[in-house]
Amino acid sequence: MQQIPAIDLLKLPGLRWLGRWRYARFALQLPLFALAMLMVWDGLTGAQLAPKNSATVIVWVHYRGFLMLALLVVGNLFCMACPFMLPRNLARRIIKPRFKWPTWLRNKWLAAGLLVLFFFAYERFDLWASPWWTAILIVSYFAAALLIDSSFQGAPFCKYVCPLGQFNMLSSTLSPIEVAVRQPQRCQTCATKDCIVGRDDQPGCELWLFQPKKVGNLDCTMCLDCIHACPHDNIGLLARVPGQELISLQPRSGIGKIEERSDFSLLMLVFTWGALLNAFGMISPVYSFYNWLTTQFAITSETFLLSVVFILALVIEPVVLLGGAAWLFRRISGHNERLIAIINRFMKGFLPIGIAMWTAHYAFHFIIGFWTILPVLRSLLAEAGINFSWMPVTGLSPLVPQAMIYPFQMGMILLGSVLSAVITWQTTTTITKQRQRWAWLPWALVIVAMAGSAMWLLSQPMDMRGILEG
Amino acid sequence: MLFRYGQLILLSLMFLSLLGCSRTPSDDPRLLMSLEQTPNAMGIQTIVLVINDGSTPLDNAKVQIEATMTHAGMPSQIVQMQALGAGKYQASIDFSMLGEWVLIVNVTEANGAVMQRTLPAFNIQ
Structure with a gap:
């Protein structure tokens, strides 16, 4: 019996442009970048009472709630449209990173420590009640992403540093969609492996996830790079059983077991x-x-x-x-x-x-x-x-x-x-x-x-x- | 390369200049305000605000009070206060959640002068 193919979001009318248009992610990032700039400006110069300031209201009420609901209903939409990557991507047009991320940091120890640090700072500095600190937090994210990814090749900020990204990627294990190969047999004859090495000016996966061996959403920012790089149009946003990847014992590309x-x-x-x-x-x-x-x-x-x-x-x-x-x-x-x-x-x-x-x-x-x-x-x-x-x-x-x-x-x-x-x-x-x-x-x-x-x-x-x- | 570093420094200076800015007007020091009793328990409470212009009680003003929490996510209550005379104004506020609250007072004097004051935060326990 022939297996019914999974629903592919990129084949739905109205969403096809995500897979076809090279600047799709840029278009998604732009509004969030503008919103982030508004919050930084308001957080630093506006009323320093949390309910009166867009930085605190949007970050601590709307963003967090919408993030969790989106993760469970669709997937890792925030990383897909991450505004912190926008200046970093623009900077990379000028500055080519020279260094490789140190081997001893190629793990989640630092990210786990930073997640603890973030939770601690949240309580210690009452971040939820401080527009100024919230704005500084946003600026710090932009600065860290820019600094790290301008110095080191790949996407070490997303993969090894960003506490928010780790939070999203762990949560997206229960998401109903994942970036996945449409027809695995097609990849068996692929010699160029563009999804990971890139093609022309289009980078491949900077988080080193090789699509045919990728399992689930861990370490995937849904950046669409692999989708745009694949010359066979063989990668999509496929529906799956939420949590399925938590049962899988397969080694994961770019992660291992x-x-x-x-x-x-x-x-x-x-x-x-x-x-x-x-x-x-x-x-x-x-x-x-x-x-x-x-x-x-x-x-x-x-x-x-x-x-x-x-x-x-x-x-x-x-x-x-x-x-x-x-x-x-x-x-x-x-x-x-x-x-x-x-x-x-x-x-x-x-x-x-x-x-x-x-x-x-x-x-x-x-x-x-x-x-x-x-x-x-x-x-x-x-x-x-x-x-x-x-x-x-x-x-x-x-x-x-x-x-x-x-x-x-x-x-x-x-x-x-x-x-x-x-x-x-x-x-x-x-x-x-x-x-x-x-x-x-x-x-x-x-x-x-x-x-x-x-x-x-x-x-x-x-x-x-x-x-x-x- | 020098040009790139120049751009970076310029951007940093632009950001730093924001730190010194404020778009919110500072409180008007002319009027003195105090609560007869600071609310401290959950539920509907009547608060009495005393307003003095120097040593003179301020009467015949329109006083609106906004009660909100110091964190985001709780809707504000905006209430018109009732004048009691001798510079006193009264309103009932529902302190519906434990935690830190603030009261923002908007005064429109009889001569049309308008001022706003945020009273010190207090805890509802």
């Missing part, structure tokens, strides 16, 4: 446990905890208190849970790998619950605060002499009735938990044939603990203030 890479495990750990930590920073119990810490240690340093919380959430808790589960798994199954190797194999199974938590959290802000852009927009337009006084500035309702938000969040967590359970079960049955159900149980318990924590966090009243002001 994520199940054997501790750097990837650390990145996934930071992403997943960071989802719980980020939500914990926004509820009332965190202030009681800070106060308790202050009385215990007689130290009021914000950096110290935050460090304690971060060490508990990103080191001690996962080490205890994952280490305990791996130890029990080994005892039950008789598997003889080291604990760290076992954790590496199971780590990808926790991505779905992490993605679910980020979505539940960011969707909350997106739904509640969607219309809060109107007063900001009205004020900006008024500055430009355009009177939009009919635009409402008060009495702005959530996008959907508030009563629907919590059930939606619970649904996301349950869905993420089920997917995590399926993937860890699949991993268990692949690794061991001994007492599979019992061997899977420790991992299932970790998932239950995480789901319980997520549900508890989402049920708490939100509380946003400076760390020691309570």
Whole structure:
């Protein structure tokens, strides 16, 4: 029986231009670049009250919510239209990078560290409440992308540095589309491999993903380079089963086996446990905890208190849970790998619950605060002499009735938990044939603990203030 | 090469010049404002604002108050305050979420003069 070909977004009317037009990505980047410039200008010179400034409203309310929803509904649209790449691409027309990214940095250790640093800075400097710091963050992204990619060949910023990109690429493992080969047999006769080496002035994949051997969305920024480089028009944006790549054990082009890479495990750990930590920073119990810490240690340093919380959430808790589960798994199954190797194999199974938590959290802000852009927009337009006084500035309702938000969040967590359970079960049955159900149980318990924590966090009243002001 | 570095320096200077700019007017120091009691609990609360022009209570002004949180994403409440006399104005605000709030006061005096003041942030616990 002939296999039904997957739906290809690039064959849909209205989207064909993405695959055919060489400047498609540029056209997508341009509006986001203009928006980023507006936010930098407003963040640095405008009202320094977060709800009155486009930098804080767009970045922390709209961008984050839209990002997660887009990742789950379509794919990694932000990386596709990434504005940070625009000056970098223009600069590369003048400056050809001379250096190769150091071998010892060709992994995810740095990116995982930067992701932790970003989460820490978010809490320490109250980024969500500071237009100025938000603008500086955007400028830093532009500067880092420009500096790194102007010095080093390929796209090391996206692949090895950008914390935002790592976040998007991990989340896109559950996306329903991926950049993939349309007809694999066509690639077998291809001698030029333009998708990776490039053709004429069109670069190939700068993240070193060779299409015929590429698996899933990890490390793919959907930049469309391979699509434009392929002379056989054999690469598309194909529909797939979300999460399918988390079950695959194939070696991935440009990555290898994520199940054997501790750097990837650390990145996934930071992403997943960071989802719980980020939500914990926004509820009332965190202030009681800070106060308790202050009385215990007689130290009021914000950096110290935050460090304690971060060490508990990103080191001690996962080490205890994952280490305990791996130890029990080994005892039950008789598997003889080291604990760290076992954790590496199971780590990808926790991505779905992490993605679910980020979505539940960011969707909350997106739904509640969607219309809060109107007063900001009205004020900006008024500055430009355009009177939009009919635009409402008060009495702005959530996008959907508030009563629907919590059930939606619970649904996301349950869905993420089920997917995590399926993937860890699949991993268990692949690794061991001994007492599979019992061997899977420790991992299932970790998932239950995480789901319980997520549900508890989402049920708490939100509380946003400076760390020691309570 | 020198030209390229020149461009980079020029761009950096343009960016740095933004850091010193501000498009928002600073608060008018002429009027003195204080809350009789700073709100501190969730729910609907009546707040009383005292406004003085020097040592004289400011009466016969139109006072509008905007309550918002210090982070983005929560819709503001804008309420017209009711004059109580002796420079006092009253309004009810629904402090619907825990966290840091600010009140932005817009005053239109009887002579048509307009001013805005952002009161110090406070916590609703």
